[in-house]
Amino acid sequence: MSTLAFALAATIKHDGHGGIADLLATPAEAAAWLAEHQHLVTQVLLGRPGSDLGRISYPNRAVILPDADESGVRDELVRIRGAVRALFARAVAPEPPSKADAGRLMAVEDALRMVNRAADRLGTTHLEWVEEPATRWAFRTDDPVALLVGAVGRSAIDFLVSPARGLLRACPAARCVKYFLQDDPRQTWCSASCGNRERVNRHYRKRHG
Numbered sequence: 001m002s003t004l005a006f007a008l009a010a011t012i013k014h015d016g017h018g019g020i021a022d023l024l025a026t027p028a029e030a031a032a033w034l035a036e037h038q039h040l041v042t043q044v045l046l047g048r049p050g051s052d053l054g055r056i057s058y059p060n061r062a063v064i065l066p067d068a069d070e071s072g073v074r075d076e077l078v079r080i081r082g083a084v085r086a087l088f089a090r091a092v093a094p095e096p097p098s099k100a101d102a103g104r105l106m107a108v109e110d111a112l113r114m115v116n117r118a119a120d121r122l123g124t125t126h127l128e129w130v131e132e133p134a135t136r137w138a139f140r141t142d143d144p145v146a147l148l149v150g151a152v153g154r155s156a157i158d159f160l161v162s163p164a165r166g167l168l169r170a171c172p173a174a175r176c177v178k179y180f181l182q183d184d185p186r187q188t189w190c191s192a193s194c195g196n197r198e199r200v201n202r203h204y205r206k207r208h209g
């Protein structure tokens with residue numbers, strides 16, 4: 001399962017050398033990430049899987065998603081990502097959160113406020129009846145960045161009140177900083193590679209520790 005908020009939280013990952021890689025480190029990287037995940041944004045804004053990049057259109061309205069180079073997109077994504085990760089940290093408690101930002105998490109109250117405010121910009125859903133009755137957002141803004149951040153906020157809310165929240169884990173492997181969804185109750189690590197690395201480490205510690 002992939003949701004927008006979950007995908008955004010996953011833009012902080014281990015770099016394979018004991019450090020942390022941020023896939024949103026620069027505006028260009030943020031633009032690339034956004035281009036790759038625009039279907040998830042569209043999914044939230046249209047309430048169903050969207051088509052392709054750029055323009056979402058439906059009766060009487062066209063929304064152009066943030067341009068690749070639009071300034072501020074990266075900063076806004078990083079801000080709302082901080083809120084999402086603070087809420088993920090709370091969701092996995094009492095287990096420890098991802099080590100990437102464990103020491104500098106946003107206060108939960110601030111994270112809630114940010115996510116709720118962002119989602120507010122989408123407004124309410126209205127009934128639309130072209131062929132079949134359907135709902136669509138009656139946005140409170142035309143600002144594409146606000147809509148993008150709003151889509152993340154909405155996605156975070158939907159994720160956190162869904163059963164998927166109970167499957168959220170922070171990978172406990174030494175160098176890993178990933179949040180993942182536990183598919184199986186016996187799954188401890190985010191990936192087979194983390195599991196193998198940890199087994200080797202433990203074996204080594206036992207023999208040399």
Ligand SMILES: [Zn+2]
Nearest residue numbers: 171176190194
């Ligand atoms: Zn891992």
